[in-house]
Amino acid sequence: MKTSENMNQLFNKLDELKILFGRGIKLIPIIQSLVDFMKEIVPFMDNITQSIAESNSKIPKATNQINKVTEATELATTEILDIVDMMSEHISNTAEMLNMIIDRDRKKSEILQKIKSAVPADKQIEKLIEEYEKLEKDKIALNTIGDSLQKIKNDAYNITMSLQVQDITSQQLSAVKHLIGSVQMRLISLNNNLNEASLENTELKLTGEHSFDANADYLKSGERQEMADSIISGHNSTSQKEIDKLFS
């Protein structure tokens, strides 16, 4: 009796196994296509990890280039500032000398007037004085030179003011550098997920502190300053509640 029960159980199990084999046969093409897919995807994944590694290795070079650009522009700006400072100094010295000449001419005119009134009427002397007075008109030219010097000095000063662009662009470049750093961190993390081996050239570290303004812009319209002025002028009448609201 027991043997017949066991045999029945065995036949049932064999039936189940038969069904399973039947299903397995149906699964074979699916498994085959999965294997084919894996065969295709493995080189593709290798390509991806290789691309990540290549991109990552290029990042330090890119940041290095940005640093070089920043350093070069700072150096060039300093040189321009030095030249403009020297120019301004020369202009100031020249203007000072010119003022001395103008002052001396004024004194000469005063002396001439005194001579004119002291010397008795003589046609030859009068003619000489007249010729001298004509030469005095050069004073107008001296004043024009003085005005031109002042204009050149103002222009030189304006060049100096325009060099603020160096600080603004260096902040923009720092922002780009930070962005590149973020991309590198992502690449490293992605690579670590795909591959057990860690990427090399990971010397670029992101700092928590941002010593740049990513929105720095060289705008000379004055609109932003006007906005700042209006906020500041209204600040006294702005309650702490209103300020807090901006930060909530």
Next chain:
Amino acid sequence: MLKFLVVDDSVTMRRIVLNSLRNLGYNEFVEANDGREAIEKLSGDSQINFIITDWNMPVVSGLELVKAIRGSEKLSKLPILMVTTRGIKEDIMEALQAKVNNYIIKPFTPAVLKEKIEQILATN
């Protein structure tokens, strides 16, 4: 007699601010590269009576410097003019909340610098 402390990590900007101050007739200056250096200069020079500072600087930022000065019993009354590229409303409000006396957005003009210094001096 005004003695300025000009704080900016950009050598170019410090020179531009100093040139502008000279053009306005001021001749007493001290320079600092960042907020920490500024604090050191302030603690070693009691003659400094006007601060012009940038915001974005390494080590100690301009905003942290302002907060440190306002939190100091000895220095809290010093006038502070912030000169920065940060030009959005929230930044200006944050600087005001930290108690800067006035705010200039780069690039600035000499006229704006003169106006702000005079405004601060008039109210102090």
